[in-house]
Amino acid sequence: MDLFYKVRQHVLNELDSMVAAGQLPTGLDMTSVTVEPPKDPLHGDMATNAAMVLAKKAKKNPREIAEILAKRLSNVDVVENSEVAGPGFLNLRISIKAWQSIFNKILELGSSYGQTGLGKNLRVNVEFVSANPTGPLHVGHTRGAVFGDALAQLLSFAGYKVTREYYVNDGGSQVDTLARSVYLRYLEAHGQVVAFEDGTYPGDYLIPVGQALKHKVGSDYVDKPEHYWLDEVRKYSTDAMMKLIKDDLSALGIKMDMFFSEKSLYGSGKIEEAIENLKNKDLIYEGILESPKGKKIEDWEPRIQTLFKSTSHGDDVDRPIKKSDGAWTYFAPDIAYHFDKIGRNFDQLIDIFGADHGGYVKRMNAAVSALSNDKVKLDIKLTQLVKLFKRGEPFKMSKRAGTFVTLRDLVDQVGSDVTRFVMLTRKNDAPLDFDFDKVLEQSRDNPVYYVQYASARIHSVFRRAKEAGINFNEDQVSNKTFCEITHDAEIKIAKKLAEWPRLVEISAKTHEPHRIAFYLYELASDFHSLWNKGGENDELRFIQEKDHEVTFAKLAMISAVLVVISSGLGILGVEPVTEMN
RNA sequence: GGCUCCUUAGCUCAACUGGAUAGAGCAGCCGACUUCUAAUCGGCAGGUUGAGGGUUCGAGUCCUUCAGGGGCCGCCA
Numbered sequence: 256m257d258l259f260y261k262v263r264q265h266v267l268n269e270l271d272s273m274v275a276a277g278q279l280p281t282g283l284d285m286t287s288v289t290v291e292p293p294k295d296p297l298h299g300d301m302a303t304n305a306a307m308v309l310a311k312k313a314k315k316n317p318r319e320i321a322e323i324l325a326k327r328l329s330n331v332d333v334v335e336n337s338e339v340a341g342p343g344f345l346n347l348r349i350s351i352k353a354w355q356s357i358f359n360k361i362l363e364l365g366s367s368y369g370q371t372g373l374g375k376n377l378r379v380n381v382e383f384v385s386a387n388p389t390g391p392l393h394v395g396h397t398r399g400a401v402f403g404d405a406l407a408q409l410l411s412f413a414g415y416k417v418t419r420e421y422y423v424n425d426g427g428s429q430v431d432t433l434a435r436s437v438y439l440r441y442l443e444a445h446g447q448v449v450a451f452e453d454g455t456y457p458g459d460y461l462i463p464v465g466q467a468l469k470h471k472v473g474s475d476y477v478d479k480p481e482h483y484w485l486d487e488v489r490k491y492s493t494d495a496m497m498k499l500i501k502d503d504l505s506a507l508g509i510k511m512d513m514f515f516s517e518k519s520l521y522g523s524g525k526i527e528e529a530i531e532n533l534k535n536k537d538l539i540y541e542g543i544l545e546s547p548k549g550k551k552i553e554d555w556e557p558r559i560q561t562l563f564k565s566t567s568h569g570d571d572v573d574r575p576i577k578k579s580d581g582a583w584t585y586f587a588p589d590i591a592y593h594f595d596k597i598g599r600n601f602d603q604l605i606d607i608f609g610a611d612h613g614g615y616v617k618r619m620n621a622a623v624s625a626l627s628n629d630k631v632k633l634d635i636k637l638t639q640l641v642k643l644f645k646r647g648e649p650f651k652m653s654k655r656a657g658t659f660v661t662l663r664d665l666v667d668q669v670g671s672d673v674t675r676f677v678m679l680t681r682k683n684d685a686p687l688d689f690d691f692d693k694v695l696e697q698s699r700d701n702p703v704y705y706v707q708y709a710s711a712r713i714h715s716v717f718r719r720a721k722e723a724g725i726n727f728n729e730d731q732v733s734n735k736t737f738c739e740i741t742h743d744a745e746i747k748i749a750k751k752l753a754e755w756p757r758l759v760e761i762s763a764k765t766h767e768p769h770r771i772a773f774y775l776y777e778l779a780s781d782f783h784s785l786w787n788k789g790g791e792n793d794e795l796r797f798i799q800e801k802d803h804e805v806t807f808a809k810l811a812m813i814s815a816v817l818v819v820i821s822s823g824l825g826i827l828g829v830e831p832v833t834e835m836n
Numbered sequence: 837g838g839c840u841c842c843u844u845a846g847c848u849c850a851a852c853u854g855g856a857u858a859g860a861g862c863a864g865c866c867g868a869c870u871u872c873u874a875a876u877c878g879g880c881a882g883g884u885u886g887a888g889g890g891u892u893c894g895a896g897u898c899c900u901u902c903a904g905g906g907g908c909c910g911c912c913a
Contacts (some may be wrong), residue, residue, distance in 0.1 A: 341856050428911045548837045578911040585913045611841050614908040787877035
């Protein structure tokens with residue numbers, strides 16, 4: 256189904272025969288042999304580096320190997336011709352028939368085209384967002400949310416069993432602060448005048464929570480000491496915040512499979528269990544950390560703490576898991592949480608953190624490496640900050656100044672599709688400029704419209720075809736070769752579509768969903784280009800009133816484009832539209 | 837001071853984990869609406885990939901030194 260894969264298999268077969276014929280030594284590692292589209296189309300349709308990769312080990316001149324391989328490959332049906340170029344590249348020209356058959360295959364496979372089964376049903380846990388349950392999600396969380404969801408979707412498309420997971424930080428002191436802040440709003444709902452001191456959350460979003468609490472418990476908590484109400488109010492408040500956050504996520508079309516409570520780790524022996532595991536590996540000890548050099552800490556004094564020997568697994572310094580008063584640091588439940596994930600038999604873990612958590616990558620990797628005996632791989636992806644712009648000017652978010660931009664504000668103003676696509680049209684580790692006005696006022700600048708417009712145009716053609724009395728049904732395509740598709744611009748589409756399965760694999764392997772977005776843009780560009788050529792050259796118009804055979808072939812072609820666009824947008828979580836408005 | 841990410845065209849970004857002459861969009865200039873919706877297309881111009889060194893058949897990509905920028909650095913999660 257994947258033409259590149261197929262050709263690579265041919266190359267590997269021929270290399271094997273060369274080994275059998277004594278033209279190459281035995282025992283060569285073929286894994287780095289690739290078959291790729293060359294950057295310059297003049298070089299052909301595909302190129303293989305086989306000769307250059309093998310030359311050194313085989314102790315032969317790369318061009319010599321390439322010559323032999325070229326001769327052998329010329330007997331393969333899909334290869335039109337092959338020639339050696341440059342230092343030993345082998346350029347292959349693929350028969351037009353092979354390109355024409357792409358459309359057929361895509362329509363037969365439908366949305367499963369590109370699902371190459373790379374993941375082999377391996378179980379992957381993608382943890383993302385995991386924002387503190389103390390308020391609504393803001394713009395910074397949005398990027399991680401979109402990235403994580405698209406990555407999860409991509410991996411699942413590529414054949415992995417994916418669990419989307421949210422780690423709820425409901426065990427630290429920040430949820431006590433939340434509870435106290437809600438309590439103030441509760442008193443306010445009872446008519447009291449309250450002051451929000453430093454260290455409390457003054458945001459308006461807690462007003463309805465305080466009111467709802469009043470409806471629930473009446474005046475029971477009024478003027479009572481903290482120990483009387485704290486536990487209940489904390490639980491009530493975090494539940495309310497998680498409800499808020501779930502609603503925020505669903506505004507972006509994101510649904511988690513699992514919410515894991517940090518609090519559930521305390522008092523259940525789970526933290527102790529994880530630490531015990533490390534202790535058995537001789538990785539826990541009592542010690543004193545040195546003061547960080549170059550950074551002044553006012554009241555620094557050496558203290559004995561319980562430390563995790565993370566340096567034995569690649570970290571720079573050992574990390575404390577207990578504070579000097581004997582309480583766990585935040586790192587301890589994090590270790591236990593990842594231990595739990597390992598215990599749930601995931602083959603691969605992915606964490607998506609904001610850039611401000613970059614300092615925790617090494618210690619988490621060390622912990623997972625130690626806990627799983629290097630069996631489970633943890634990949635931590637950092638999403639860099641989103642810089643917001645208004646009217647071309649950067650502006651900072653501040654709760655006090657009222658310039659706090661929530662995820663909800665963003666989605667309400669620019670929509671889920673634009674938010675998602677814009678944030679995915681960037682590598683995760685590059686900072687992202689998000690200009691509100693540009694996105695709002697000049698929507699034509701958004702690549703998402705460009706791709707959706709292609710989808711809309713295709714639907715438009717089908718509407719026209721129907722009016723012209725041409726019925727196109729995908730069931731009718733089987734075993735047809737569309738020899739009517741011959742123009743360069745059309746074959747270019749076929750070539751682009753042929754890249755799709757490879758692109759899915761690369762994106763999934765590298766955990767880089769942005770590649771999907773860029774690919775879709777390129778595919779849309781090829782399509783728009785062909786569309787406009789129909790203005791100059793009647794033969795390139797999709798609907799040929801007089802020739803239903805040709806029309807049928809062309810409709811099959813654009814239908815195949817639509818299949819891939821739909822799959823791609825599906826991965827990104829963007830709606831493929833049928834018309835623009 | 838340490839760790840980490842980044843630096844590619846005037847601007848915003850790609851470049852298929854090491855491949856051939858580094859590509860798009862925007863901005864600029866020229867051109868295409870009697871069309872299957874011009875939210876589109878064609879063309880021109882734009883580069884010492886921050887700087888130096890190294891690894892090899894081959895480097896924007898890997899290693900190293902330096903410069904500049906973001907983020908982080910015990911008892912906050």
